Amino acid sequence: MISADLMAVLPELFLACAAIGLLMLGVFRGNSATQLVSTLSVVTLIVTFALIALPPRPETVAFGGLLTMDGFGDFMKLLVLIGSGVSIVMAQRYIQREDMNRFEFPVLMLFATLGMMAMISANDLISLYMGLELQSLSLYVVAAFRRDNLRSSEAGLKYFVLGALSSGMLLYGSSMIYGFTGTTNFDGIAQTFAASAGNDIPIGLIVGLVFLCAGLAFKVSAVPFHMWTPDVYEGAPTPVTAFFATAPKIAAMALFIRVLMEPFGGLIDQWQQIVFFVSAASMILGAFAAINQSNIKRLMAYSSIGHIGYALIGLASGTEQGISGIVIYLTIYVFMNLGTFACILCMRQKDRMVEGIDDLKGLSKTQPMMALALAIFMFSMAGIPPLAGFFGKLYIFLAAIEAQLYILAVLGVLTSVVGAFYYLRIIKLMYFDEPAESFDRPIGREMTAVLIITGVFTLLFFVAPGPVVDSAAAAAATLFPG
């Protein structure tokens, strides 16, 4: 029995053991081993990736219903691993340059990743909270990793305080749910609703659900629980921001989906209103607030808020098509964001990082290839066909129309238009303005590789969307048994 449980969580188990092992290595070898630890961390993530992707993994529930393994979770875990792995790769050179050369950095990323995988697989309010906190605690630390830097520590502190508040809300909501249903297990909660057939839902339970949603919305940084995002994105070291923008968003989104679809699937009429509001507010704020930004990391923060708003449309529809739309959207989102942050990480003048949007002026003349790549990502984020970002939005809007969420679909299109402004402004700066000081070169082999892979994915997604679309559909299908 126990061996079956362990086999089911083999990837997580391997990741946990490897992380602890690397921590030991670092402790014994000191900071001089950072590069080694970093490289081994990437290898660890690759192996974990292979352990999930390669062997056949039957759908199981492990550890007495605490964790669940299914196609949806596996797909999301793969995305998380890609986000984490690429973030560590991109961070390697940065932590050396920026005086952050400590072995704990990659190890903390590994622990955060482990927490995310636990979140994705959570099948119980307790395991949910455990995974969430493992992730969050690691992230608080990496956000403040440059502790001698005022902005970095401010970012970490803000994130920690607000994160604690959101955890409190989440726990409060969980306790109310437990109080009204008598169980913390997702299957058990679902059965309660099946028994009552959706009638006579106690208002206290709904209050609990609202609090739970608030806690999760904080993690995906949806309006009005988004306030930390711009400050933390701006203050945190850039590779950490890249990490924040990808892996934790995927994990939190997967958790959001699982919680609402599985235990609370019977309450869709209730939570749909929350998601509807949060989605609309996120799209609007993401589009408008970004216009005034002059710092590119801050701009990306608002951009990610907007993107989460679009993804939440799929959740609001509550259909298999909607969930598969989110999965496609998030896949494309991860690639676009990693590529964009790779560009941002290359914004260095005279050995100093710069973050102003105006620093991109005339990039097409000084570094045409990088300008091209950034232009591709910006066009894609704005949703211009035939780039990948267009298809992400397309599937989401299709699902919304099918589910008759016309208001959200129209709102989504309108905010895309507003959002296109600030994406296109970057392209305008790069291509039509006179060059400012050029960036340092070379940008490094690993950056070049990341740019090429993400750029080609974004540019040529439309040639063969089949694999991603089919796997996303298969992943979404596992959430809808029967």
Added chain:
Amino acid sequence: MDVVIVGLPLAGAIIAGLFGRTIGDRASQIVTCAFMLLAAGLSVAVFFDVAIGGNARTTELFTWINSGDFELSWALRVDTLTAVMLIVVNGVSSMVHVYSVGYMSHDKHRPRFFAYLSLFTFFMLMLVTADNFVQMFFGWEGVGLASYLLIGFWYEKPSACAAAIKAFLVNRVGDIGFALGIMGAFVLFGAVGFDQVFSAVESQKDAQFAFIGIEGHALTIICILLFVGAMGKSAQLGLHTWLPDAMEGPTPVSALIHAATMVTAGVFMLARLSPMFEYAPTALELVTYIGAGTAFFAATVGLTQTDIKRVIAYSTCSQLGYMFFALGVSAYGGAIFHLFTHAFFKALLFLGAGSVIHAMSNEQDMRNMGGIYKLIPATYGLMWIGSLALAGIWPFAGYFSKDLVLEAAYADHSAHGGFAFWLGIAAAFMTAFYSWRLLFMTFHGKPRASKEVMSHVHESPMVMMIPLIVLAVGAVFSGLLGYNYFVGDLRVEFWGEALFVLPENDTIEAAHHVPGWVPWLPFVVAVSGIGLAWLFYVAKPDLPQTFANAVRPLYLFSFNKWYFDELYDALFVRPAMALGRKLWKAGDGAIIDGFGPDGVAESTRNLAQRISALQTGYVYHYAFVMLIGVVGLVTWYFLTQAGV
């Protein structure tokens, strides 16, 4: 052969226009001139074949529009009327081409000029060979375009650009009438081919149009609309204002387009449509009044102008008026005859004036000329021939045609005929006066130009003189030779089917039987006009000033062209500008931009600033927002769920 005649100018235009830079100035000139001379030669052959030999024909080229019942082909209809026009158009055009080689020899854009000239000729030929309304309209608009391009040929001159735009816009007014007339004809007859329409006219002669409560005789309405088109193109009273300004173009252009050919398109059109106009007597009456009014009005203005080209321009306007009132009294043959002779002597006068301008180093004001007849005797002599022809002195061309036109007006024995006759006589007197005023001011008296200019005065080169001589031959003999065919005993065989006159309207026949004093009167007034001019400008040179002071209001009225430009400026231009400005500022700027693009952008920017301001950086603000969010959501559920 017809196709070749029409095609040669087009080919010349394409070669000079598109490849002018490649093949060079000289080759462009040679190609266009050679093509035009060839076309002119062929036109003479066609004239003898068609008009003298009676071989009217229509050559169908290919289908243009085939949509449902509406079928239309490009076709070349060559009958006597067209053959006459071919001679006029190609004859004058080829002479103008050759003349321009000399006149434009210092211009930098010669290939473009020759391409435009040839293009104009092509469109004019399309117009006169049309066998349906639509093709005629094509040519009609095409000559308008070419005219615009040529008036504005010196586009660095603001006055030339303004004149080009003015010509285009004023013609637009007429063209709307023409287009409406064509549409009316299509509604009435269900066809736009001339043959179909003409054969159906008699059966529709009592048809009525009803439109927004106004009912009227259909043919009259159509004919008046078509005449409005003719008024625009032929610069008749009301729509004439563009013609004097069009003199901003190079002088050969004025000779070709604004004297001999394009401006006579309206006359041609009415003659071509004689089968329709014959059944619309009211429209013909209107044509007579407008034509006579124009003849008189333009002559009075011509008396006082000082720009040599403008005098001739008003003279053209006046002569077009003669042609129109001839049409109005059903003397179509007379109108075309006058068109034919006028083309020669008016082109001669213009090109002669061009020769003078050329000699005087581009001086156009007659007050700065004088005393040059000994220096350029050949031009002087040629200008005399042109003026004699214009004034209608026997045996020059104008004598035959103008007298016939006036006799026909008299012979109509109607109110409008009488009106036209007496105004025409008055205009004839003034014509003689201003023609010799022009001659005397330009060539006689003391030199008023500077010494430097006078020292440069020289006879034009042969390439300019030969066309003048050719045209002078026409100005001398065309009337004498053409009289019998156009309006004399042979006219019935000559015109064949080309013109149509109801038997009771045959004023040309009646013109041959007017009282004995009628044919003498124009001659007498012409001679007295010349005499008066001699008295004013040679015998007593201070008399004009005294006289002008004595009748100052009249003088100013004439000098300011009856204040037409000022009137139109106040009536149309200013209100249109004011309205446009209002629509621009209030309609487009304030409302559409204000609430549309600018307004949306502005409110987006505002909203963005407000939202950004929310991000204060204080943790307790952030926490507060989160709590507000949760409280708001919970409240929402309490409110909605409590009712369930």
